[in-house]
Amino acid sequence: NAGVMQNPRHLVRRRGQEARLRCSPMKGHSHVYWYRQLPEEGLKFMVYLQKENIIDESGMPKERFSAEFPKEGPSILRIQQVVRGDSAAYFCASSRPGQAANYGYTFGSGTRLTVV
Amino acid sequence: EDQVTQSPEALRLQEGESSSLNCSYTVSGLRGLFWYRQDPGKGPEFLFTLYSAGEEKEKERLKATLTKKESFLHITAPKPEDSATYLCAVQAKQGGSEKLVFGKGTKLTVNP
Numbered sequence: 001n002a003g004v005m006q007n008p009r010h011l012v013r014r015r016g017q018e019a020r021l022r023c024s025p026m027k028g029h030s031h032v033y034w035y036r037q038l039p040e041e042g043l044k045f046m047v048y049l050q051k052e053n054i055i056d057e058s059g060m061p062k063e064r065f066s067a068e069f070p071k072e073g074p075s076i077l078r079i080q081q082v083v084r085g086d087s088a089a090y091f092c093a094s095s096r097p098g099q100a101a102n103y104g105y106t107f108g109s110g111t112r113l114t115v116v
Numbered sequence: 117e118d119q120v121t122q123s124p125e126a127l128r129l130q131e132g133e134s135s136s137l138n139c140s141y142t143v144s145g146l147r148g149l150f151w152y153r154q155d156p157g158k159g160p161e162f163l164f165t166l167y168s169a170g171e172e173k174e175k176e177r178l179k180a181t182l183t184k185k186e187s188f189l190h191i192t193a194p195k196p197e198d199s200a201t202y203l204c205a206v207q208a209k210q211g212g213s214e215k216l217v218f219g220k221g222t223k224l225t226v227n228p
Contacts, residue, residue: 004159033214042120043160043203045215056215091159095214104150104162105216 004029004094004108005074012114013082021077021111025094032075033105034067037089049075082115089113118143118208122219129194129226137189137222139204149187150216151180152203160203194226 005024013019025032034046045059049069060067064082069075079086089112093105121140129135141149148167152160164173166182173180177198179190189202201223205216 031214035216035218040220042218042220043205043216045217048214059215093159104152104165106162107152107159109157109159 004092004106006090006092006108006111008111009109010112010114012116014116015083016081019079019082019086019113021079021090021092021113022074023077023092023094023108024074025092026106029094029096029106031095031097032069033093033095034075034077035091035093037091037110039088043091046077079113082113084115087113087115118206118217120204120206120217120219122202122204122222124222125220126223127225129191129224131195131226131228132193134190134192134194136191137202137224139187139189139219140185141187141204141206142185143206143208143217145209147207147209149182150205150207151178151187151189152205154201154203154221163202191224194224196226196228199224199226 004026007022030051032049035043036046037043047060047067048056052071064080066078089110091107091110093107095105119142123138148165150165151163154160164180169184171182177192181188201221203218203221205218207216
């Protein structure tokens with residue numbers, strides 16, 4: 001059981017470029033969540049997805065950010081035209097349907113995005 | 117708005133010196149309160165979920181308790197390997213959302 005896999009671990013982008021962050025959930029997990037951790041800040045919820053559906057995107061910035069979880073393949077968090085303020089650690093978590101509360105959400109090791 | 121406040125921000129203990137971390141919360145109907153451990157450069161690792169006031173859970177040297185307004189993480193006779201940032205998060209009942217609201221964490225350092 002490989003756990004939640006995120007790649008890349010580190011990503012450097014110049015201002016204005018696009019960043020694509022990938023997350024493969026644990027085997028058997030069909031729910032995916034993205035969180036952002038800014039320096040000296042707590043983890044902030046961004047979006048909750050199930051296969052082919054966005055369930056809750058209340059934490060996503062209205063512009064430049066999008067997320068998907070296709071039927072096949074990993075979940076993708078996409079940030080267009082990155083700015084320095086997007087520099088943060090982005091964590092993905094996954095869970096089985098109905099079991100998140102009992103067993104917690106399993107987090108990946110994160111992608112550290114640096115915008116230069 | 118749901119909020120979580122953790123204190124202290126940082127705590128230094130000597131090996132064997134027991135202490136407690138605090139998590140105060142306000143939430144519109146608590147579905148669950150979560151404790152996680154986070155090591156540098158890694159993602160949070162699940163420790164406990166508490167559901168209702170009076171509930172307690174234990175794991176090795178850690179014991180989590182819950183009241184209607186706060187939760188405590190008690191660390192008994194800590195060891196250097198307990199050094200980490202401990203995160204508290206709440207999940208609200210309303211709206212059916214699964215999102216967690218996290219505090220900023222308590223950074224624990226246990227010196228040998």
